[in-house]
Amino acid sequence: MFRPTLSALALVTAFGTAAAAQDASTVVATVNGTDITLGQMAAMKQALPPEMAQLPAEESWELLLDEMIRQAAIADTVAQNLSPRDEAVLANQRRDYLVRSAMESIADFEPSEDEIQAAYDAAFPAEEPQKEYDADHILLETEEAANAVIEELAGGADFATLAEKRSIDTASGTNGGDLGWFTLDRMVPEFSDAVAAMEEGATSDAPVQSQFGYHVIKLNGTRDVEAPALDEIREPLIQQIRRERVAAEIERIASEADVQRTEDLDPSLLEQDILGME
Structure with missing residues (x-):
């Protein structure tokens, strides 16, 4: 029977540790000096349509990585010479994603039974049909x-x-x-x-x-x-409570932000070729 040596055990232990150390920052490829990470691949996989997301891991890996390498190579051709429109669109996309991420985080909670009951009572007052x-x-x-x-x-x-x-x-x-x-x-x-x-x-x-x-x-x-039973509309009530929590938190954050508007700008500027596309 095979008896592992100390050196073999050390090699297995080292390999296991390296495998366990993989995380979102792990580099899976580099294209013209730009890293593609394991986290970026995982995020792209989450965005795949269901039929593609069900592919075997090996096939999915190759498809995703090949596509991301192509994207990185193409993106590199303009990355160092972004137009005003490129920079504006990228900034807007980043802001939009961060807003959606913040809203998902705010809405990630389970309302208490008291909150659900209060929402039900507000929607269906007992004293009036x-x-x-x-x-x-x-x-x-x-x-x-x-x-x-x-x-x-x-x-x-x-x-x-x-x-x-x-x-x-x-x-x-x-x-x-x-x-x-x-x-x-x-x-x-x-x-x-x-x-x-x-x-x-x-x-x-x-x-x-x-x-x-x-x-x-x-x-x-x-x-x-007739008012429905609470349990019949529990899920819609939970979603309503979450929406209201998100709306209230958005108002709070916006009201507490340090905002400095640039005054005396002509609104007609938006009708001009600000992005240099003409």
């Missing part, structure tokens, strides 16, 4: 265009036909302006306030302005709905 609204709308860019539609409706025009022809909300417009059943908290406040004040069957007699434009609204009906 939940009400849903069935409404159609026509969204216009200007108040004048909205008033023109209201006049046509008053003259007997068909709401659904006008929605299909005039609404800039093409998603609902192709369905005659139909928004389906919704609760008020799903809509922007201006829209919700207008709908809540309307009688069933009525059409708004004045445009309703929101951040999206000018709405002409038709309220088809309302109904009371």
Whole structure:
């Protein structure tokens, strides 16, 4: 039977230690002096479509590394002579990634049962039934265009036909302006306030302005709905709590940041060839 020598054991131990020492900074290739690391390969693998991510490790390794070597070689041809547009786009992409990474980190927590219960109670107050609204709308860019539609409706025009022809909300417009059943908290406040004040069957007699434009609204009906059991909507409540935590943290961070705006810059500068592309 084979009896390992001390030197063989030392070699195995050294190899095992080296293998265990591999991490994201491990260099897997160098192209014109630029390192490609194990971490960069792992990040690219995470971005692969599912069918490619299931490839055997050896095949996946070769495909990824070959592609990254090609990319590095091509990138090297412009890396030392970046244009203003190159630098601006790279800076924006870096900032965008860091923002998404920060938001994922903020949202990486499990709400407590008290937080989930509080979110449920806020969404479904025990003292009043939940009400849903069935409404159609026509969204216009200007108040004048909205008033023109209201006049046509008053003259007997068909709401659904006008929605299909005039609404800039093409998603609902192709369905005659139909928004389906919704609760008020799903809509922007201006829209919700207008709908809540309307009688069933009525059409708004004045445009309703929101951040999206000018709405002409038709309220088809309302109904009371029973509140779902907490466990039926636990996951949506958890996602809502996370979104609210992220939004609150974004506001806090932004409000505490040391911001110094450069004054007296002409907004029309953005219309000029700042990036030197013309």
